[in-house]
Amino acid sequence: MKKNKIWIDEICNNSRYGLAGNIIAKCNSKYQEIIILETEEYGKALMLDGCWMTTDQGEKYYHECLVHPALSSLKNSSKILIIGGGDGGTVRECLKYKKVNYLDLVEIDEEVINLSKKYLTNIGGKSWSDKRLHINIEDGFQWVKKTEDNYYDAIIIDSSDPSDFANNLFSPKFYTECKRVLKKHGILATQSESPESFKKIHLKIYFSLKNTFKNIATMYSFVPFYPSGIWSWTFASDTDDYFLKQKCEEIKSIEKNCEIWNSKFQEGAFKMMPSKIIREISILKK
């Protein structure tokens, strides 16, 4: 690493989280500013519009928790849709399952994919050339809208925080469209923001999904490079809450290939709603 390291910070609510390193790519795409920083301790790090998205060293905390609760509970061969996720981490986790036979990645910003393929080689790796993967550069909302009914077994929303072009992905209307294109036993998985740093949007996602699907559950776990470090993922289904139980035969081999996630960890994470959030939800329900 070169000696002229600089600090790059994400600033959020008058707190900041910074990494020291060298910028190896910086550009403005049609949608956002993209920075890739090379660091000693955390490997390569991706920042979009001033927000850390991922780091080589910590990304598994995020991607494993987004994918495995959903996919490990699907019994049969599966057709999956990922919205966002241009860094390739969610794709990689999905393709660990042999039963996944078709995977649509719908990312609005081609530049994120191009730069991730070039620089974040530890994240997507060989997944990019997997024949099951189909890359579509398109708006996620529009993609779902034009998809036929009962099409996917799982939809995974791996979006950045709400913004001009990502706002749609947090709307009740979008979730209703997702429900329509999911098969009967299909599962929706979405990152659902921090209950601490983004409480309002966290609760908005919770209630929008609760009003759309028969069963939802939120898990809380760690993402060291996101604001507050506390993150959440919400899972929804129109059948019983079977997405809380691992059903698939591949589960042992998946566990072996994970750095953070395991069945017990998941069971714990679904119980870790802080008391103050439990109270806010029970007040808002009335």
Added chain:
Amino acid sequence: MKKNKIWIDEICNNSRYGLAGNIIAKCNSKYQEIIILETEEYGKALMLDGCWMTTDQGEKYYHECLVHPALSSLKNSSKILIIGGGDGGTVRECLKYKKVNYLDLVEIDEEVINLSKKYLTNIGGKSWSDKRLHINIEDGFQWVKKTEDNYYDAIIIDSSDPSDFANNLFSPKFYTECKRVLKKHGILATQSESPESFKKIHLKIYFSLKNTFKNIATMYSFVPFYPSGIWSWTFASDTDDYFLKQKCEEIKSIEKNCEIWNSKFQEGAFKMMPSKIIREISILKK
């Protein structure tokens, strides 16, 4: 708040976590540099030797997880020892229990207590004048060494990270002394650092306690202002692992008075050991 806000950062492994605010106290005690920052979003924040110790807004994530797993499982009236904890948060959580009838706080640095009483009034609050509390300005290791056998029902180690004057509090010798002064059904509770940012010391605490006590268990949860945001607390006892179950009658009223912790949250947190830590422990065991 005044307009001339400045950033104060804790730097750890080439990452930094900073808060913007105004310094309202700064001094060098006999042991360390103490800074108190006033912030808009996080209230007052305490920094010792460059490390964030506590913030008004986030401290409950830490203090509730340190105290309640231990104290909620104690059945009878109790004599408690806190080592460290000069900000008053651990004292406050302990004194929520009516059954606690005697509480020794042993803090090496009187200045931390003085400044906390003066500025961090939201943390210790009325606890400082509770008649059950006995403040002792002394080295924690020496205090335990001179204590008679079978004296305390619980020992709570609320120390800062290892340093010249805190190193002793992480040694097997210290844990052996703690075991001696604990009653038969006594419990030791200690913050046990981050499995992500301080993995070595985290594992050292784990194994030192495992080699000293019959039963230990580690819980993982969130502390937004500590490095990586992932923190751990380890509990040890020489009887069965009854500290994993709440037994005390006051539990419902304690839960009502907590912001983060509840029985279900605790149950989850004890399951959230990341796979990579499970693997390191199983390799080191051999």
